[in-house]
Amino acid sequence: MGSVAARVAELTGREVSAVASLGASHEWRLYRAELADGTPLFVKALPEEARGMDGLFRAEALGLDWLGRSFGSPVPEVAGWDDRTLALTWVEERPPGPEAAERFGHQLAAMHLAGADAFGASWDGYIGPLPLDNTPRSAWPEFYAEQRILPYLRRAADRGALTPADVRLVEKVVDALDHLAGDPEPPARIHGDLWSGNVMWQDDGATVVDPAAHGGHREADLAMLALFGLPYLDRVRDAYNDTAPLGAGWRARVPLHQLHPLLVHVCLFGAAYRTMVLETARAALRV
Structure with missing residues (x-):
């Protein structure tokens, strides 16, 4: 957890007060990081043993930025990324409804x-x-x-x-x-x-x-x-x-x-x- 917190702090330029594991998806691991001011972030991190996916988070970050430039685009903002870590704004999900x-x-x-x-x-x-x-x-x-x-x-x-x-x-x-x-x-x-x-x-x-x-x-x-x-x-x-x-x-x-x-x-x-x-x-x- 310490290395994840350090990477998120470096990528965002902000102090990280807590990191909690959310499990894994494919080869990467998922976390909820909380900044010192209480702002939550969603974090993906490739473990050191993962190989061959150095462009993974670059592709996602560039794709989110590109989608986000459309009017009213429904995507999270990228808080920071490198080849091993991607930090996004936290999205609190609600129940679906017709409206x-x-x-x-x-x-x-x-x-x-x-x-x-x-x-x-x-x-x-x-x-x-x-x-x-x-x-x-x-x-x-x-x-x-x-x-x-x-x-x-x-x-x-x-x-x-x-x-x-x-x-x-x-x-x-x-x-x-x-x-x-x-x-x-x-x-x-x-x-x-x-x-x-x-x-x-x-x-x-x-x-x-x-x-x-x-x-x-x-x-x-x-x-x-x-x-x-x-x-x-x-x-x-x-x-x-x-x-x-x-x-x-x-x-x-x-x-x-x-x-x-x-x-x-x-x-x-x-x-x-x-x-x-x-x-x-x-x-x-x-x-």
């Missing part, structure tokens, strides 16, 4: 509408502990195929979680992307890993955490919210549509956008998610 859900829908739409220069980002990304290729591209189907589907499809196959027949099915989706993608959309400023666990409800909306932020397709964030269920999701989507109407056929494209996070889950957690990947690929091809 907060509607406000969140408007917030999410405003964040997306802030836009991006290209599909991708100027920094190397991460999704959880896995590297995320953010090399900018001008066309979404090419970006989604080469940097979101195929790298994780290969990784999942290499670890034996998907069979050659499984791989061929997903490759059919890749081959049909120009047809499946719908009308072209400009790059949106997206969270990139927006499952329900990364939505922290507030009285007046929500704060979103743990981003894999990049310029992407805005339907990806909404599809991710639906993947594992979000309270009042219909209210969120209706409010989103009021601010930034979704393109024709968006409902049919939900499985297409869910394929990437499901492949990431296979890479992280194994064949337990194989059936979901296959069902989602088949659903994507039925457009």
Whole structure:
């Protein structure tokens, strides 16, 4: 704890009075730090034995700063970071409610509408502990195929979680992307890993955490919210549509956008998610 307190003090330039462990997530450890004036911070720290993720907190800090530059952006502020530590403003979560859900829908739409220069980002990304290729591209189907589907499809196959027949099915989706993608959309400023666990409800909306932020397709964030269920999701989507109407056929494209996070889950957690990947690929091809 002492080393965490010292690092937070150095990063923030402020005295730390207490640090409490909150457990772990993937390879990093989580803490609640309290500054001398009583201000709480949320801290992530990589232990010394963790290797190969030196860009992890850089990607999150840059992504949060970028998302935070959109109007009304629902993200925590970065209090300080280095390669081994990330300190954020503490977010006190509230119970979800319909009014907060509607406000969140408007917030999410405003964040997306802030836009991006290209599909991708100027920094190397991460999704959880896995590297995320953010090399900018001008066309979404090419970006989604080469940097979101195929790298994780290969990784999942290499670890034996998907069979050659499984791989061929997903490759059919890749081959049909120009047809499946719908009308072209400009790059949106997206969270990139927006499952329900990364939505922290507030009285007046929500704060979103743990981003894999990049310029992407805005339907990806909404599809991710639906993947594992979000309270009042219909209210969120209706409010989103009021601010930034979704393109024709968006409902049919939900499985297409869910394929990437499901492949990431296979890479992280194994064949337990194989059936979901296959069902989602088949659903994507039925457009």
